[in-house]
Every structure is written in C-alpha cells, then in structure tokens.
Amino acid sequence: ANDAHNLLRPELIESLYYMYFLTNDKMYQDWGWNIFQSFEKYTRQTDGYSSINDVRNKDNVRPRDK
Template sequence: FWDDWIESIEGVRKHLWRVAYPEKFYFVGELMSMSTFSPKMDHLACFLPGNMAFGWSFRSDLSYLLDMAKELTKTCYQMYVKQSTGLSPEIAYFNIDSNSNESTIIVRANDIHNLLRPEFIESLYYMYHLTGDKIYQEWGWNVFQSFEKYTRQTDGYSSINDVRNKENVRPR
C-alpha cells in the first residue's frame, strides 16, 4: 500500500499542486480533463495535510511530505480566517495569475456555506501531534471558537448558509 500511496501523492504534486497569488498559498486543484486544470479546492481536500504528515511520520527522509502538509494546512486555515465568521466555505477558488489584482482566495456565491466538516480539524490534530508545533493548537482553538460562536444551537450545532456574513448566520 505504501508504494501506491506515494504514487498518488506524487500524482497530486505533479498535476494538482499549485501556488495562488498574491499571498503564495499552496493548494490542491482539480483536473477537469488531462489538460484542463481548475483552481478549485473543496474543503474536503483539507484532510490531505494530516494524511501527508502521517505518511511523513513513517518516512521522515521524505521531507517534502511534511513541507506540503505544512503549506496546505496554512492554506486551509486561511480559508477559515479570511471569512468574517472565521469559518471556511465549502469550496474555494484560487487566483493562479501572478499578475492579477484579484484576491488569493475567491469564494463564489454558491459555495459560501459551511457544513461543519471535520477534515481540517483532523489535519490540525495530526499536524500538532506529529510536529509538536503549537501553532496548530492555536489555529484549532480559533476555529473552535468560531464554531461555538456561529454554529452553536440550543441542542447542538448547525451548518450556516453564509460564512461571509457574521450578522446573518442562519442555518443552511
């Protein structure tokens, strides 16, 4: 399984790994066909940093795994903190044109909801436990506080319709 996993990570690195401008956030995009790249990343992809860091824990000589994990964790965190609620949208697009004045992270109207997905929190757990870097605890605490503030209901938690509008966080 290890060889297959490494091959898949190498495929991500070769075909899907890109940098967004102007803030130089690394992300994993999508191939619409073998020749058409889309700078779109679903929140679900935020599981990948934890997965890569876990792989690195078995082969620390493959330092690029941890480097990629750190960069992608930073990008996923930015998907949260760039929104007024501190919560990530379901999908983000990234500006891959280094000459553009557009924001690094672009959120389209159809993708502004948050469904309480756990992938990023899982990655933060692995990143902290495998590196010991307390920044991942801090980021986790910040995200937790946003979930508490904007999604907490009387008997649990609810997804929200618009992560950009902290004044109107109605359920989705």
C-alpha cells in the same frame, strides 16, 4: 470554488491535530482552538449545532437548520 457554506465537517480539525502532533507547532493547536470557538459562537443552537449557509459575513450568520 465558490462555496460559502460550512457543513461542520471534521476533516480540517483532524488535519490540524495531525499537523500539531507531527510538528509540535502550537500554531496548529491555536488554529483548531479558534475554529472550535467560532463553532460555539456561530453554529451552536438550542438542540445542538447547525451548518451555516454563508461564512463570509460573520454579522449575518444564518443557520441552515433551525
């Protein structure tokens, strides 16, 4: 797929939680934490969070909702 946007959907984080729960492999927990930190850094707005048009360039993150 050629999709470069992030709509802040929870399915990946939920999957990482279940993978950690089933395997007890800290790698899944670390991945979830890294994603959370990125959400805070790149999607946080004054009134909440915004999806991102293009996640491929972290130096030019433009929120979809502003």
